[in-house]
Amino acid sequence: MNLKDLEYFQRLVKERNYTKVAEAFKVSQPTVTYAVQRLEEIFGTKLIYRDQSHKQLTITPAGQILSQHISTILHELYVASTEINRLKDEKIAFGLPPIIGNYYFPKLSTQLFEHDLMNQINLVDAGSIDLVTMLQRGKIDLALLGSISPIRDHQLNSHLLIKKNFMIVVSPQHPLAQRKSVAFAELKAENFVILNEHYVHPEAFKMMAQQAGFEPTIIYQNNNLNILKGMIREQVGIGFLTEIAVNEEDHLVCLPIEDTPQPHFLISLVQRDTATSSSIRQELIGLINQLAL
Numbered sequence: 001m002n003l004k005d006l007e008y009f010q011r012l013v014k015e016r017n018y019t020k021v022a023e024a025f026k027v028s029q030p031t032v033t034y035a036v037q038r039l040e041e042i043f044g045t046k047l048i049y050r051d052q053s054h055k056q057l058t059i060t061p062a063g064q065i066l067s068q069h070i071s072t073i074l075h076e077l078y079v080a081s082t083e084i085n086r087l088k089d090e091k092i093a094f095g096l097p098p099i100i101g102n103y104y105f106p107k108l109s110t111q112l113f114e115h116d117l118m119n120q121i122n123l124v125d126a127g128s129i130d131l132v133t134m135l136q137r138g139k140i141d142l143a144l145l146g147s148i149s150p151i152r153d154h155q156l157n158s159h160l161l162i163k164k165n166f167m168i169v170v171s172p173q174h175p176l177a178q179r180k181s182v183a184f185a186e187l188k189a190e191n192f193v194i195l196n197e198h199y200v201h202p203e204a205f206k207m208m209a210q211q212a213g214f215e216p217t218i219i220y221q222n223n224n225l226n227i228l229k230g231m232i233r234e235q236v237g238i239g240f241l242t243e244i245a246v247n248e249e250d251h252l253v254c255l256p257i258e259d260t261p262q263p264h265f266l267i268s269l270v271q272r273d274t275a276t277s278s279s280i281r282q283e284l285i286g287l288i289n290q291l292a293l
Helices: 003-016 018-025 029-043 061-086 098-114 129-134 202-213 225-234 279-292
Strands: 048-051 056-059 091-097 121-125 142-147 156-164 167-171 193-197 217-224 239-242 251-254 265-272
Touching: 003 018, 003 029, 003 061, 003 193, 018 029, 029 061, 029 129, 029 193, 091 098, 091 129, 091 279, 098 121, 098 142, 098 279, 129 142, 129 265, 142 279, 156 279, 167 202, 167 225, 193 202, 193 225, 193 239, 202 239, 217 225, 225 239
Parallel strands: 091 121, 091 142, 193 217
Antiparallel strands: 048 056, 142 265, 156 265, 167 239, 167 251
């Protein structure tokens, strides 16, 4: 079976036009036609129906099934190519979201230097949502990811390391700063500044709001944690962050949320299920697991 035949067919399913497919691949239209015919011979069934009178092209049920599998095949081949090319690079591409990176990496870096591994690590900084996609595509080797539920993906191997709480974060001058804790329902009149969809926080925030029975006022969303902290300090709004996102130097007040149940911030070590093992990778994983104890 010719890989190009699969690529032509998949593009034809999308375009529904032989001429456009031929132009996209810079081949003649008969080349695309013969590719479809070869596939139909291999599978012994009609994959595409052409109504010449109405100039319409219909994908048969068999063609639709084949298209779904081709999508998986082409994706896996792309990932395989990416991973094989990455073998030429001796460094481990290690994904770290900013919040988890700020919490873990200062401690981890000490161990990396002691074990002479720092030069073997290439850090990739992005939100957890984006890093999952990079893992699925073979762009990175492993990552520490945040989530509000265990990461379940047939392509990924996930190991839960630690569970943290979400907090309401306010300026020391805010009236709530004198409280020991707060119920989410008490925050109806507050303006919120929160992280955007590249992080897991908005999903947890939405769950809390739905449980409390009101629509919070979000006046600003950003992927820059330092900007949000500055806005909270200036009382532009209050924040919703995992407890590891805030430290003493931020001069902010973190209030536990009284609601039960509530989502938690889960930190997991994640890698592709088919990832090639190496001594460097195993040593890095060992150091990460030790820090989580």
